[in-house]
């Protein structure tokens with residue numbers, strides 16, 4: 001049995017069918033990118049994985065257990081940084097850790113938060129700042145810091161870099177790869193929603209393309225490229241170039257089929 005076994009997932013909002021028979025087998029430590037046109041149901045699928053909604057039919061089994069609700073074993077990072085604006089960054093990080101590490105003192109939690117702030121490239125002064133005193137990139141680093149400080153084996157990331165400029169986005173892609181790579185023995189399993197083919201090629205070990213709703217997986221692939229390859233290698237690798245072309249064509253054809 002794979003680490004995550006997703007079988008025959010259907011989901012509807014009322015009468016509107018959104019997901020139609022999604023199957024996936026995911027191994028521990030996979031970096032899974034979900035690509036697809038806007039509105040096809042990628043975020044909905046992440047909500048099902050998070051246990052925030054239940055499939056209309058089908059099952060999601062993680063490590064042998066059926067998902068029936070939310071769990072601290074699945075961390076979530078959204079595009080809009082998901083920090084409470086009325087708390088400082090530090091409090092945002094510590095509050096979520098308190099739910100998981102109930103026996104750890106506040107001082108130790110603060111030290112853990114400081115440690116992870118540094119890991120994501122933020123200075124300790126950020127601890128006492130409110131989210132609105134930080135740039136978008138810094139807020140997203142804080143959200144990533146909060147997720148990694150909680151240390152969930154699975155991370156669900158919904159277009160986490162979608163609102164950022166290209167340079168910040170590239171930095172954060174490198175950051176997430178280095179956090180994911182930090183200890184290859186206990187790599188987190190990451191699901192990452194993006195519209196960006198290049199981002200998917202750079203980050204993932206597996207790519208799933210969702211078709212327009214009611215959405216099915218219309219293409220999937222496993223990337224056998226070395227996980228430490230550079231952006232330059234990615235641009236020059238002939239196999240990746242052909243995969244890039246294929247992904248763009250599939251996405252374009254999908255939208256054209258629905259328009260015709």
Ligand SMILES: Nc1ncnc2c1ncn2[C@@H]1O[C@H](COP(=O)(O)OP(=O)(O)OP(=O)(O)O)[C@@H](O)[C@H]1O
Pocket residue numbers: 013018036037038039040041042043044045213
């Ligand atoms: N709470 C809701 N109630 C009813 N319909 C919803 C709800 N949330 C989403 N939808 C609909 O479900 C469909 C899928 O939405 P979803 O946000 O999952 O797509 P997406 O692929 O993540 O889109 P995007 O890439 O634009 O974020 C859309 O048609 C959307 O309007």
